[in-house]
Amino acid sequence: MSGINLDLASGKGLLITGGRGSGKSSVLRAVMGLAGPGGDITVLGLPPGHPDALARIGWAPQAWPFTYGIRAEEAINMVAALKGYGPAEAAQAMKDAGFTAPSTLAPLLEIEQCRQLSLACALIGTPDLLVLDDPWEFTETETAIRQAFDRGAAVLAASSDPGGLPALLGASFHLTDGGRG
Numbered sequence: 001m002s003g004i005n006l007d008l009a010s011g012k013g014l015l016i017t018g019g020r021g022s023g024k025s026s027v028l029r030a031v032m033g034l035a036g037p038g039g040d041i042t043v044l045g046l047p048p049g050h051p052d053a054l055a056r057i058g059w060a061p062q063a064w065p066f067t068y069g070i071r072a073e074e075a076i077n078m079v080a081a082l083k084g085y086g087p088a089e090a091a092q093a094m095k096d097a098g099f100t101a102p103s104t105l106a107p108l109l110e111i112e113q114c115r116q117l118s119l120a121c122a123l124i125g126t127p128d129l130l131v132l133d134d135p136w137e138f139t140e141t142e143t144a145i146r147q148a149f150d151r152g153a154a155v156l157a158a159s160s161d162p163g164g165l166p167a168l169l170g171a172s173f174h175l176t177d178g179g180r181g
Contacts, residue, residue, distance in 0.1 A: 006156075010128070013145065013155040013169030017162050022175040024158035025062065028133050031156065032059055044128055055083060058127030060118040062134035066106035072117050073102035079121040093123040098140040112136070119144065132157040137164060145169070 006027075008014050016024045029035035033049015046053040066075045073090070080090040094102060097120035101113050109117065115136045122130055123144055130148050135141050135157055145155050145168055159165060166172045 008154045008156055010154055011149055011152045013171065015162055015165050015169045015172035016158040016175060017172055018175035019160055024175055025133055028131055028158050031131060056128040058122035058130045060122035060132045060135060065118060068107045070106055072104050072106060072109060075106060076117065076120055080124050083124055085124055089124055093120040096123050096140060096144065098138060126151060128153050130155045134159050142168060
């Protein structure tokens with residue numbers, strides 16, 4: 001990745017678009033501290049991956065990010081515990097995300113259910129930054145983004161099929177071949 005410079009203020013949104021392999025998810029992973037950025041990054045005033053920053057971020061990765069062999073409810077309860085919350089907050093996040101299959105084993109989740117559970121994990125607590133990798137345009141996703149803006153949180157998302165997300169998030173840029181196009 002090269003030529004990318006982002007500054008996302010509180011209460012604002014940004015959508016990164018591009019085809020497969022363009023670097024969308026890599027940008028998000030760099031923000032989360034899960035990949036080397038090859039440059040300078042600060043997230044909520046701290047280095048990417050710093051525990052104090054991660055505690056303030058709601059992260060919804062793409063695809064099937066959940067460990068095989070555990071139930072959906074176990075996965076979200078683990079995320080809640082890591083963020084300092086309990087089962088009540090996990091249950092509320094599942095409700096807010098429209099997720100209704102808590103006893104289902106992770107490998108048996110349909111892709112839609114997986115995306116809802118991923119969104120639920122991101123919604124635990126009141127994150128100052130939502131990072132959504134390839135979110136689906138569920139009513140719950142749109143509501144979560146609006147609520148984040150209402151409380152002054154920023155939203156960073158990436159999608160190769162943006163649909164109505166550019167209008168909802170307010171700003172976007174397109175990546176080609178691992179850089180801005």
